[in-house]
Amino acid sequence: MADGPRSTKSKKPEMKGKKKVNKRKLGVWLFFAGAVAIVCGIIGYLLIILNGERILAENQDKFILPEASTIYDAKGKEVTKLSQAGGNRENVEFAEIPELMRQAVIATEDRRFEEHSGIDLWSIGRALVKDIIARSAVEGGSTITQQLAKNLFLTEDKTFFRKATEASIAVALEHKKTKDEIITMYLNRIYFGKGVYGIKAASKYYFNTELKDLKLWQMATLAAIPKAPGNYNPINNPENSLERRKVVLQLMFEQGYITQAEMDEAKAAKYVPVDHPKTSNDSYLAFIDYVVDEAEKVSGMTEEELRIGGYKIYTTLNTQAQSVMEREFDDDDNFEKSVDEQKVQGAMIIVDHRNGxxxxxxxxxxxxxxxxxxxxxxxxxxxxxxxxxxxxxxxxxxxxxxxxxxxxxxxxxxxxxxxxxxxxxxxxxxxxxxxxxxxxxxxxxxxxxxxxxxxxxxxxxxxxxxxxxxxxxxxxxxxxxxxxxxxxxxxxxxxxxxxxxxxxxxxxxxxxxxxxxxxxxxxxxxxxxxxxxxxxxxxxxxxxxxxxxxxxxxxxxxxxxxxxxxxxxxxxxxxxxxxxxxxxxxxxxxxxxxxxxxxxxxxxxxxxxxxxxxxxxxxxxxxxxxxxxxxIKGVKKGSFTKPANVQEEKPPVGITNFNAIYDEASAMVKLSWNPIEGEGIQYRVYRKEASEAAFSKLLDSLEAVDVDDMSVSPGMTYTYYVTAYDPRKEMEGTPSDQLTVEIPAAEITPPETEEPGEVIPPDEGNTVPEDGTEVPPGDGTTPPDEGTPGNGETPDNGGQPAEPGTGNGSGNGTGNGTGNGTGNGGTGDTGTTPDDGSVPADGQPTNGGDAGAGNAPASP
The missing domain is CATH 3.40.710.10 (DD-peptidase/beta-lactamase superfamily)
Known part of the structure; x- marks a missing residue:
C-alpha cells in the first residue's frame, strides 16, 4: 500500500515539467517557422516573377501571334485563307475591337480582369474548393492573363507545376503588357471552333459580318464559344449555343454592361447559319497546294511560315476556269465506269502561254x-x-x-x-x-x-x-x-x-x-x-x-x-x-x-x-x-500568227485523172494524167511491187504527162502514183490516187512441127543451108515466144548492175538495194545504203538512227 501513493505523487511533477518545456519550444518553433514561411513566400514570389520573366525573355517570338495567310486570285479577290495547325486566323488591333465585345468576354471569362495582377486569389480559392469536393482538377480558376499564358507557352494538362508556371508567366505578362494589350492578344489567339482562331475571323465565319458591325446578341454568341468550342458554337449545337448566350447576357446585365431591355432583345434573336461558299476545305485544293509549293521554292520560307505568317499571296488563279474544270471533273459521265471502287483518274492544267x-x-x-x-x-x-x-x-x-x-x-x-x-x-x-x-x-x-x-x-x-x-x-x-x-x-x-x-x-x-x-x-x-x-x-x-x-x-x-x-x-x-x-x-x-x-x-x-x-x-x-x-469565255478571241518570212508558196496541186493500163501487145504499163498549170512543172512516178514494203521513185523530172513502164515482169503486181514537182520552189505536190496493175503471167508454147519435106520460102525470113538444116527466124536470136526474158535481178552484193535480159523480155528484181533490169540490154539500178539514219531493206540500222524495240508502241 505504501508504495502506491509514493509512486503516484512522484509522477505528477514530472508531467507538469514536460508541458512547460513543450510550450516554450512550440513558441520558438512557431516564430522561426513563421519567419521561414515569410522568407520562403518572398523567395517563392520572387522565383515566380523571375521564372515568368525568364520564359518571356526566351520566347519573345511567341508574342507574334500566328495569322493565316490569305490567297488572292488573278483579279486580286480573296479566295481563301491557308489553314494551319492553329486554324484560320486574322489579327486585329485593340481599337478595332468593340467595347461591348471586350466587356462580354470579361464578364464571362474574368470579371475581375481590370483589378488583379495576373492571378485572382479569390478565384483560385474557389477553384480549389471545387477541386477538393470533386477530388479532381475540374475548375480552372484561371484569369484571362493565365489563359493567354497557357495559350502562348504551355500545354493543356492540369498539373501543379504547369499551373505554377502558368501563374508565373501571367504575373510576368502583367508587368510587361498593359491590360489593353493582354485582352487584344487574348482575343486574337483564342479558339472559336470550326478551325477558326481570333475574334475577327470568327465574326466573318459565323455571321459573315465585320467585327465593327456585330450586334449585341452576336457578340454574346461569340463570347460563349471559347469555354467549349465544340459544344457552344452555333453551327454544331444551336440549342447549346443559345443557352450559353443567355448566360453571357445575364452576366453582362448583372455586371452593369447592358440594360434589361438590351438583354431580353439579344436573348430572343435567332441565329441563321451562314451559307459558306466553297473554300480551301473543298475547292481549288490542287491549285492552292501548288501555290504553296511554288512559294516555298521562291521565298525560302517553310510551309508553316508561309501559312501562319499573315501573308497576302497573290496568284494567277482564274476562278472561272478553275470552277468549270472542277465541275467537269466532278461529273462522272465524263469518265468511263469502273468495275469497282477504283476510279478512272484524270488531271488537267490550263496555262496562258502569252505570259505563263x-x-x-x-x-x-x-x-x-x-x-x-x-x-x-x-x-x-x-x-x-x-x-x-x-x-x-x-x-x-x-x-x-x-x-x-x-x-x-x-x-x-x-x-x-x-x-x-x-x-x-x-x-x-x-x-x-x-x-x-x-x-x-x-x-x-x-x-x-x-x-x-x-x-x-x-x-x-x-x-x-x-x-x-x-x-x-x-x-x-x-x-x-x-x-x-x-x-x-x-x-x-x-x-x-x-x-x-x-x-x-x-x-x-x-x-x-x-x-x-x-x-x-x-x-x-x-x-x-x-x-x-x-x-x-x-x-x-x-x-x-x-x-x-x-x-x-x-x-x-x-x-x-x-x-x-x-x-x-x-x-x-x-x-x-x-x-x-x-x-x-x-x-x-x-x-x-x-x-x-x-x-x-x-x-x-x-x-x-x-x-x-x-x-x-x-x-x-x-x-x-x-x-x-x-x-475561256470572256477572253478576247485571237488568231494564230503567221511569221513574216514563212514560206507563202504552196506546193503544186495534186494530180488528177491518173490512169495506169497494161498493154499486152507491147508488154508494158502505160501511165497518163492531166497536166498541172504552172511554168516548169515536172512529174515524178513512184512504183511498188506487191512484195515490197515501200514505194521507190521510178521516173523523175518528167515533163510529159504520159509514160510507159517497160520494166515490168509477167505475173507481177505493181502499184503506182504520181506527184507534180516544182523545181524552182523545190516543192512536191500531194500524191495522186494509187493504181494497181496486175501483169498476166507469160504463156510459153512449143514451136509447131512442120510437115516433112516442106520448104519455107526465103521471103518468110528462113534460109536453108546447104546441109538442109533449118535456122530460127530473124537474126539468130531466140524468137519472142520461145525466149526467156531477162530477170534483171541484182546480185547478192546489192551494188552491181543487173544482168541484161535477152530478146524483148524485161525484168525487175531486188537485192539489199533495189534493181531494175530491162530486157533490151538494160541494167539494174545500183542498190544503195543511206547514211542519214534510215534502215535498208534487210532491216538493220546503219550509222544514223538507233533502231530498237523500246517500250510497247502506242496507238494514236
Whole structure:
C-alpha cells in the first residue's frame, strides 16, 4: 500500500515539467517557422516573377501571334485563307475591337480582369474548393492573363507545376503588357471552333459580318464559344449555343454592361447559319497546294511560315476556269465506269502561254489536301501526243521537211521493232506530213523519225524541257511516246505552250506576289528571258498541221470549240504481258488556242487486267472541249500568227485523172494524167511491187504527162502514183490516187512441127543451108515466144548492175538495194545504203538512227 501513493505523487511533477518545456519550444518553433514561411513566400514570389520573366525573355517570338495567310486570285479577290495547325486566323488591333465585345468576354471569362495582377486569389480559392469536393482538377480558376499564358507557352494538362508556371508567366505578362494589350492578344489567339482562331475571323465565319458591325446578341454568341468550342458554337449545337448566350447576357446585365431591355432583345434573336461558299476545305485544293509549293521554292520560307505568317499571296488563279474544270471533273459521265471502287483518274492544267500564268489545275478526281497531284507528280507514257516533240517538230525544224512533204506509211520492221498503224485503213503508202499527224499514223511517224535520226528527235525533246534517258530512250519507240520514265501533264503543257508561243519558251507559274503584314513585298514574280526553242516558222507549221487534228477526219474532233484549236491526241497500249486486247493505259489530249494551252490526261493510277481504258483519247479531247468552251469565255478571241518570212508558196496541186493500163501487145504499163498549170512543172512516178514494203521513185523530172513502164515482169503486181514537182520552189505536190496493175503471167508454147519435106520460102525470113538444116527466124536470136526474158535481178552484193535480159523480155528484181533490169540490154539500178539514219531493206540500222524495240508502241 505504501508504495502506491509514493509512486503516484512522484509522477505528477514530472508531467507538469514536460508541458512547460513543450510550450516554450512550440513558441520558438512557431516564430522561426513563421519567419521561414515569410522568407520562403518572398523567395517563392520572387522565383515566380523571375521564372515568368525568364520564359518571356526566351520566347519573345511567341508574342507574334500566328495569322493565316490569305490567297488572292488573278483579279486580286480573296479566295481563301491557308489553314494551319492553329486554324484560320486574322489579327486585329485593340481599337478595332468593340467595347461591348471586350466587356462580354470579361464578364464571362474574368470579371475581375481590370483589378488583379495576373492571378485572382479569390478565384483560385474557389477553384480549389471545387477541386477538393470533386477530388479532381475540374475548375480552372484561371484569369484571362493565365489563359493567354497557357495559350502562348504551355500545354493543356492540369498539373501543379504547369499551373505554377502558368501563374508565373501571367504575373510576368502583367508587368510587361498593359491590360489593353493582354485582352487584344487574348482575343486574337483564342479558339472559336470550326478551325477558326481570333475574334475577327470568327465574326466573318459565323455571321459573315465585320467585327465593327456585330450586334449585341452576336457578340454574346461569340463570347460563349471559347469555354467549349465544340459544344457552344452555333453551327454544331444551336440549342447549346443559345443557352450559353443567355448566360453571357445575364452576366453582362448583372455586371452593369447592358440594360434589361438590351438583354431580353439579344436573348430572343435567332441565329441563321451562314451559307459558306466553297473554300480551301473543298475547292481549288490542287491549285492552292501548288501555290504553296511554288512559294516555298521562291521565298525560302517553310510551309508553316508561309501559312501562319499573315501573308497576302497573290496568284494567277482564274476562278472561272478553275470552277468549270472542277465541275467537269466532278461529273462522272465524263469518265468511263469502273468495275469497282477504283476510279478512272484524270488531271488537267490550263496555262496562258502569252505570259505563263497558270489559270486552273485539277490534280485528280476527289483530290484531297496535300494529296497526289497528277499534274506534277505522276509521269505517264504520252503516246502519240509525243510525236510533235520527237518526230514532226524536229523534222520541220531541220528545214528539209514541210507539212506537204510526202512520208511513207508502210509496214516496216526496224530490226526487231515493228510499229503498226491502229487506223481502220492501215499502211496507205505515200502520205503528207499533215495527213499523217491528222490521222495519227504510226508507221509514217516512225519512218520519218528513222529518216531524220533518233539523235535529232532526242535533242529537240530535250530542248523542249524533257529529260530523256540518253541510253534507254535512244530508239525509234520515242517517236510513238514509248519512254523509259514517261512525262507529266505539266511537262506537256510547258512544251505545247512553246508551239503556241511562236516557238519561244514559256515559264508556267502560279505566284505573282507575296506581301507581309507590314505591307512590304517579300517576293515579286519576274519572268525569265524567253528562249527561242524553235523557229517561228516551225511553230507556225506545227500549229497549222495540228489544227487538222480537230477537223473532220482527225483524231481530236471532240476538242473543237468556237475559236481556233490545235492539238494532238495520244493513247498508249496497256502493256500487260500475255493480255490480248485493244484496251489502253493512258489517254491524252494536248492542245491550245491562240490564248491558252491545256493538257488533259486520263487513266487508272494502277493499270491491270481489270483496270484499262476502252475509249482511247477521244474522251480526253472531249474533256478539253467541255472545259475550254466555258473556261475561256470572256477572253478576247485571237488568231494564230503567221511569221513574216514563212514560206507563202504552196506546193503544186495534186494530180488528177491518173490512169495506169497494161498493154499486152507491147508488154508494158502505160501511165497518163492531166497536166498541172504552172511554168516548169515536172512529174515524178513512184512504183511498188506487191512484195515490197515501200514505194521507190521510178521516173523523175518528167515533163510529159504520159509514160510507159517497160520494166515490168509477167505475173507481177505493181502499184503506182504520181506527184507534180516544182523545181524552182523545190516543192512536191500531194500524191495522186494509187493504181494497181496486175501483169498476166507469160504463156510459153512449143514451136509447131512442120510437115516433112516442106520448104519455107526465103521471103518468110528462113534460109536453108546447104546441109538442109533449118535456122530460127530473124537474126539468130531466140524468137519472142520461145525466149526467156531477162530477170534483171541484182546480185547478192546489192551494188552491181543487173544482168541484161535477152530478146524483148524485161525484168525487175531486188537485192539489199533495189534493181531494175530491162530486157533490151538494160541494167539494174545500183542498190544503195543511206547514211542519214534510215534502215535498208534487210532491216538493220546503219550509222544514223538507233533502231530498237523500246517500250510497247502506242496507238494514236
Amino acid at each position: 500564268e497558270i489559270q486552273a489545275m485539277v490534280g485528280g478526281r476527289d483530290y484531297v489536301n496535300k494529296g497526289l497531284n497528277r499534274v506534277t507528280k505522276q509521269p505517264r507514257q504520252p503516246g502519240s501526243a509525243f510525236k510533235p516533240i520527237t518526230v514532226y517538230g524536229p523534222a520541220v525544224e531541220s528545214g528539209d521537211w514541210y507539212p506537204w512533204s510526202v512520208l511513207q506509211d508502210v509496214k516496216t520492221c526496224y530490226g526487231s521493232y515493228c510499229p503498226t498503224d491502229s487506223n481502220k485503213v492501215k499502211y496507205i503508202g505515200p502520205v503528207s506530213m499533215r495527213q499523217s499527224i491528222k490521222e495519227s499514223r504510226n508507221a509514217s511517224a516512225v519512218w520519218l523519225l528513222n529518216e531524220i535520226g533518233v539523235r535529232t528527235g532526242m535533242k529537240f525533246a530535250e530542248k523542249m524541257g524533257f529529260e530523256l534517258d540518253s541510253k534507254k530512250d535512244r530508239n525509234l519507240a520515242i517517236g510513238l511516246g514509248g519512254l523509259t520514265n514517261g512525262v507529266t501533264v505539266f511537262d506537256m503543257a510547258r512544251a505545247y505552250s512553246a508551239f503556241a508561243n511562236d516557238g519561244k519558251s514559256v515559264d508556267p507559274h502560279s505566284l505573282l506576289r507575296i506581301i507581309d503584314k507590314t505591307g512590304e513585298a517579300v517576293y515579286d514574280y519576274s519572268a525569265p528571258s524567253a528562249e527561242q526553242l524553235m523557229s517561228p516558222e516551225t511553230a507556225y507549221y506545227m500549229t497549222d498541221m495540228m489544227q487538222a487534228v480537230t477537223e473532220k477526219g482527225g483524231t481530236g474532233v471532240g476538242a473543237r470549240i468556237d475559236r481556233p484549236v490545235a492539238g494532238k491526241t495520244g493513247t498508249t497500249q496497256h502493256g500487260i504481258p500475255g493480255l490480248r486486247t485493244g484496251y489502253n493505259r493512258d489517254a491524252w489530249f494536248a492542245g491550245y488556242t491562240p490564248e491558252w494551252t491545256a493538257v488533259v490526261w486520263m487513266g487508272y493510277d494502277i493499270t491491270d487486267k481489270n483496270h484499262m481504258i476502252k475509249k482511247s483519247s477521244s474522251q480526253s479531247a472531249a474533256m478539253f472541249g467541255k472545259v475550254m468552251r466555258d473556261a
